[in-house]
Amino acid sequence: MIRYVPKAKYSYSAGQAQSVFLNGLKEKKILGTVCNKCKKVYVPPKMYCEECFKPTDGWVELKDEGIVHTAIASFVSWTRDRLEEPIISGTIKLYGSERDYVFPGMFHRICTTYDKVRDMSIIGAKVKAVWNEKRVGSIEDIQCFKEV
Amino acid sequence: MKVAIVGMGWYGFRPSTPEVSFREMVFEAASRAYAEANLDPRKDVDTFISSQEDFWEGISIADEFAPDQIGGYLRPTFTVTGDGVQGILHGIMHIKSGISKVTAVEAHSKASDILTIGDIVEFAMDPIFLRPAAPPNFHFLAALEAKAYQRRTGMTEEDMAEIVSIEKRNGFGNPRASYAANLNVSDILSHEKVAEPLRRPDIADFVDGAVVVVLASEDIARSLTDDPIWVEASTFTETNYPGYAELGEAGYLRGAYSQISKRKFDGYFVDDRYSFKLLEHLGVFKADPLALLREGQLGEGGSAPTNVFGGLLSEGVPLEAAGLTLALEAREYLRKGYSSAVVGSWRGVPTYTGMVLSMWR
Amino acid sequence: MERSANVYRYGLIHVEVRKVRKVAIIGAGMTKFARRHFKTPQELVQEASIKALEEAGLGYNDIDCVVIGSAPDAFDGVHQKGEYLFPAMNKPMTRVFIGGATGVMVPISGYYHVASGMCDKVLAIAEEKMSQARPHPQAVFRYIWDPILETPIGPNLLWIFAMEMHRYMYAYKVPKEDIALVSVKNKANAADNPYAQLGGRITVDDVIKSEVLVWPVNRLDVSPVSDGAAAVVMVSEDVARRYTDTPVWVAGVGWTLDNTEWTGRDLSYNRYLEIAGRMAYKMAGIERPNKEIDVAEPYDPFDYKELMHLEALQLAPKGKAAQLVKEGVFNRDGDLPSSPGGGLLGVGNPIAAAGLMKVISLYWQLKGTAGKMQVKKPVYTGVAQAWGDLMQASTVVVLRR
Numbered sequence: 001m002i003r004y005v006p007k008a009k010y011s012y013s014a015g016q017a018q019s020v021f022l023n024g025l026k027e028k029k030i031l032g033t034v035c036n037k038c039k040k041v042y043v044p045p046k047m048y049c050e051e052c053f054k055p056t057d058g059w060v061e062l063k064d065e066g067i068v069h070t071a072i073a074s075f076v077s078w079t080r081d082r083l084e085e086p087i088i089s090g091t092i093k094l095y096g097s098e099r100d101y102v103f104p105g106m107f108h109r110i111c112t113t114y115d116k117v118r119d120m121s122i123i124g125a126k127v128k129a130v131w132n133e134k135r136v137g138s139i140e141d142i143q144c145f146k147e148v
Numbered sequence: 149m150k151v152a153i154v155g156m157g158w159y160g161f162r163p164s165t166p167e168v169s170f171r172e173m174v175f176e177a178a179s180r181a182y183a184e185a186n187l188d189p190r191k192d193v194d195t196f197i198s199s200q201e202d203f204w205e206g207i208s209i210a211d212e213f214a215p216d217q218i219g220g221y222l223r224p225t226f227t228v229t230g231d232g233v234q235g236i237l238h239g240i241m242h243i244k245s246g247i248s249k250v251t252a253v254e255a256h257s258k259a260s261d262i263l264t265i266g267d268i269v270e271f272a273m274d275p276i277f278l279r280p281a282a283p284p285n286f287h288f289l290a291a292l293e294a295k296a297y298q299r300r301t302g303m304t305e306e307d308m309a310e311i312v313s314i315e316k317r318n319g320f321g322n323p324r325a326s327y328a329a330n331l332n333v334s335d336i337l338s339h340e341k342v343a344e345p346l347r348r349p350d351i352a353d354f355v356d357g358a359v360v361v362v363l364a365s366e367d368i369a370r371s372l373t374d375d376p377i378w379v380e381a382s383t384f385t386e387t388n389y390p391g392y393a394e395l396g397e398a399g400y401l402r403g404a405y406s407q408i409s410k411r412k413f414d415g416y417f418v419d420d421r422y423s424f425k426l427l428e429h430l431g432v433f434k435a436d437p438l439a440l441l442r443e444g445q446l447g448e449g450g451s452a453p454t455n456v457f458g459g460l461l462s463e464g465v466p467l468e469a470a471g472l473t474l475a476l477e478a479r480e481y482l483r484k485g486y487s488s489a490v491v492g493s494w495r496g497v498p499t500y501t502g503m504v505l506s507m508w509r
Numbered sequence: 510m511e512r513s514a515n516v517y518r519y520g521l522i523h524v525e526v527r528k529v530r531k532v533a534i535i536g537a538g539m540t541k542f543a544r545r546h547f548k549t550p551q552e553l554v555q556e557a558s559i560k561a562l563e564e565a566g567l568g569y570n571d572i573d574c575v576v577i578g579s580a581p582d583a584f585d586g587v588h589q590k591g592e593y594l595f596p597a598m599n600k601p602m603t604r605v606f607i608g609g610a611t612g613v614m615v616p617i618s619g620y621y622h623v624a625s626g627m628c629d630k631v632l633a634i635a636e637e638k639m640s641q642a643r644p645h646p647q648a649v650f651r652y653i654w655d656p657i658l659e660t661p662i663g664p665n666l667l668w669i670f671a672m673e674m675h676r677y678m679y680a681y682k683v684p685k686e687d688i689a690l691v692s693v694k695n696k697a698n699a700a701d702n703p704y705a706q707l708g709g710r711i712t713v714d715d716v717i718k719s720e721v722l723v724w725p726v727n728r729l730d731v732s733p734v735s736d737g738a739a740a741v742v743m744v745s746e747d748v749a750r751r752y753t754d755t756p757v758w759v760a761g762v763g764w765t766l767d768n769t770e771w772t773g774r775d776l777s778y779n780r781y782l783e784i785a786g787r788m789a790y791k792m793a794g795i796e797r798p799n800k801e802i803d804v805a806e807p808y809d810p811f812d813y814k815e816l817m818h819l820e821a822l823q824l825a826p827k828g829k830a831a832q833l834v835k836e837g838v839f840n841r842d843g844d845l846p847s848s849p850g851g852g853l854l855g856v857g858n859p860i861a862a863a864g865l866m867k868v869i870s871l872y873w874q875l876k877g878t879a880g881k882m883q884v885k886k887p888v889y890t891g892v893a894q895a896w897g898d899l900m901q902a903s904t905v906v907v908l909r910r
């Protein structure tokens with residue numbers, strides 16, 4: 001058997017949209033871009049509207065609150081090691097430009113109990129971001145979204 | 149039924165582009181291509197093709213990030229893992245099979261995001277036969293070919309330096325030629341060897357950039373423009389293993405050329421990421437390219453005008469966008485009033501895969 | 510440019526698909542799917558290709574073009590994998606890639622290689638060797654996420670499925686017990702499949718009591734990680750008529766990619782699959798899929814996925830597929846058999862190869878060579894489908910005999 005560990009290293013360019021978004025997190029702000037033509041709000045932000053194929057027209061600040069769209073409890077790590085305490089995460093539907101199918105949304109940890117995931121009571125619940133004291137301009141500036 | 153290029157756009161072509169993500173770069177290139185074609189991707193384009201490889205992006209399944217920036221969201225979009233000319237080939241097939249009437253093809257490079265590009269190239273080599281034997285830099289595979297080509301044709305290191313000198317000067321005036329320079333043969337020969345017989349200036353640098361091409365069926369092309377550029381494309385893979393390839397013969401490009409209709413070309417735009425490859429690749433289309441070089445026939449007005457805007461030695465290697473970069477040159481050439489041009493593209497070390505794009509009006 | 514009054518917002522714009530040339534499948538081959546093959550990726554490709562060529566009655570030299578499909582390069586541990594998988598290629602070859610949906614993109618691509626007149630005889634191959642990735646095949650999936658916004662949260666691939674499954678369960682009030690019936694059905698079907706890795710009799714209780722990986726996903730909700738390869742030979746009509754009396758025709762193809770932002774999307778319904786399906790149905794002249802499709806091969810890497818896919822393919826009403834499973838509609842002897850060969854849940858899931866396996870299973874059903882897997886009712890038209898990327902891609906093929 002041949003073992004080979006590739007030396008693959010990258011420094012990803014965040015680009016204009018994500019850079020502003022990450023700086024916003026440092027200021028405890030969730031920022032999205034908006035398309036004036038179709039009124040769609042993008043979180044995560046994009047510099048262009050995928051619907052209209054034109055540049056987005058500006059930035060809006062969203063509330064750091066939303067509704068849990070889905071939630072899961074993971075008992076395995078990314079290397080598939082068993083975890084004693086599950087990691088709970090899911091997607092959060094933010095208030096902004098809800099349409100029939102799409103909405104500004106974030107993927108993050110959710111601070112809740114395994115029971116509430118199992119009985120689905122957390123899905124549809126209102127949650128708010130818990131911000132870290134020390135913020136560096138990363139998605140990790142938010143500790144989790146917690147039920148209010 | 150014929151297929152035409154009705155729009156092309158590009159963005160970047162600088163050694164680094166920290167101000168944009170690769171998706172933003174592609175959006176800029178796509179906006180320019182659609183503006184030129186006078187088409188709206190959300191209303192007029194049927195299928196979308198991205199040409200990329202996971203390890204160039206540093207993302208497993210980079211196809212996930214393909215659709216939005218070319219207008220391909222919720223539309224038939226997918227990835228051809230290869231050079232942009234292979235993307236064009238798939239686009240032509242979409243149109244000729246009746247699936248599509250208008251197809252957009254993109255290729256891009258964010259080479260400056262890759263901190264260990266040599267290791268990534270090595271990762272493309274056969275893990276059992278080639279990687280354990282690989283010397284410290286991947287150029288050794290090109291060097292093997294250069295030696296074979298020298299043996300076969302008598303090409304000297306001075307000839308190679310002459311190519312570099314011509315190409316780097318040809319780049320002046322080309323807005324994409326970040327690496328254009330005024331170098332003479334003795335400047336070039338003063339450099340140490342990287343891998344016998346290649347010196348640093350013989351090897352093109354990597355570059356960031358994005359190119360988008362819009363293809364259309366004959367009826368749509370004629371409705372959009374009085375002067376469409378018709379295209380035909382082909383690809384050929386010889387092997388991925390040097391032991392199976394005829395080194396220095398560009399069998400991959402000959403294979404690709406055998407797949408398309410023969411016509412007379414006014415200009416040649418060939419992959420020259422290594423100086424000698426200009427001759428090796430030109431040799432697929434024209435007999436005795438070395439003599440043409442020595443007789444000074446490779447410039448505009450010569451009998452085989454080749455890479456007259458500087459080629460990849462001047463513009464850099466934008467990974468899988470290399471073929472489309474040459475296509476941009478070819479189109480520029482046609483715009484000067486010539487009636488045909490051909491692109492001879494290559495996927496680079498360690499592949500033996502070549503593509504031909506024939507363009508005429 | 511003049512815009513059609515009847516513009517389709519999504520999917521194809523110029524939907525008047527002209528069938529330029531008919532295209533048939535005349536040979537198919539597969540390796541057995543296994544947790545760990547001792548063959549190299551190249552040897553797996555060779556084995557499947559030889560079998561497909563043998564059935565077609567063609568040699569490799571007769572082939573004009575090759576299409577290869579393989580999902581993340583990281584599995585085989587090789588960059589530019591298309592070139593690597595077939596060292597003595599010497600053909601026009603391209604590799605297509607659309608994540609987990611790649612396996613069905615391969616025959617779609619084979620279709621237009623022939624339909625466009627570019628080639629008469631195409632060898633279309635899909636391969637995946639997952640077992641050699643370290644520390645675990647799952648680790649490869651760490652890098653499928655947005656490296657800046659998502660990877661830091663530490664997701665693994667199972668999370669995708671768990672998030673989608675839970676939203677589906679919530680939106681349509683489908684209990685886990687009903688979803689588990691798909692696993693039970695497919696693993697039982699796979700017991701009759703000679704290529705299968707994990708066929709057998711299990712119960713709903715076995716699924717529910719198996720280890721919780723990522724709630725609501727238990728171990729037996731999931732298809733097994735596999736090594737394997739599959740290949741088909743696709744040819745023009747005149748070649749097909751010369752080489753076989755039982756060609757299986759490609760009647761329609763469709764594919765669609767949604768945006769990357771799965772975090773801002775309703776996860777309970779795969780609208781991109783609906784669009785891809787409509788593209789393929791339109792091309793095949795199918796107006797009422799649930800009446801006109803005789804057998805279905807929806808992509809089933811997880812049990813709930815088969816349900817969602819049946820719904821988006823318009824073969825079951827939204828949220829009602831589980832009920833139809835309960836009623837036996839999708840059994841091998843039901844009205845609309847689904848995954849009669851065992852699907853990914855029973856046969857195994859070497860990603861791209863599994864997608865092409867779905868098409869091959871359908872091909873066997875239409876040709877009548879599915880043996881013990883053959884469905885009861887006569888079959889004329891069937892659909893196969895795959896799904897992938899970040900809950901965003903689908904590929905669909907309609908075959909007809």
Ligand SMILES: [Zn+2]
Nearest residue numbers: 035038049052
């Ligand atoms: Zn808009």
